[in-house]
Amino acid sequence: MPTITAQGQTFTCELGANLRRVLLQQGVALYNGGAAVINCRSLGTCGTCAVQIDGSVSPLTWKERTRLALPPHQGTGDRRLACQVKVLGDIQVRKLDGFWGQGETVVWCADKPAE
Structure with missing residues (x-):
């Protein structure tokens, strides 16, 4: 079984x-800000889940x-x-900043939880 390291977990x-699906099931904050509510729910059209x-x-x-x-992007x-x-x-x-995760500043990474 593969191992995923994200947001300090x-x-x-x-x-x-x-x-x-796996990240959300594990409680990882995949979306920045309002993107948690406004996203395409896995259709691949919005780009807010970029990592x-x-x-x-x-x-x-x-x-x-x-x-x-x-x-x-x-x-x-x-x-x-x-x-x-x-x-x-x-x-x-790793998740980066910006509504779509398009930024350059790390929000969280494998060994760093979100702040």
């Missing part, structure tokens, strides 16, 4: 599990590639949409 999930991931996950989906290429390739990611091995997750 470490937990396991099934191989191929949806990252958004940085180190480790083994599924390749970009076409939905994810398209959304991350549009503002406010920069299409730089360092963000993933948690709602489109399947966990394929051990990973570490």
Whole structure:
């Protein structure tokens, strides 16, 4: 079973599990501010669940590639949409600031809980 480390927590999930679903089930604050209420609920269209991931996950989906290429995201390739990611091995997750997680300041990371 893969291990996920996020927001100062470490937990396991099934191989191929949806990252958004697992993070929310574990009580991880995936969304910044009002995005917790106003998000697409895993459709891959809003971009508010953007995170940085180190480790083994599924390749970009076409939905994810398209959304991350549009503002406010920069299409730089360092963000993933948690709602489109399947966990394929051990990973570490970071959330950055901004409504869509598009910022540069770390809100929480693998070993740092949200403040």
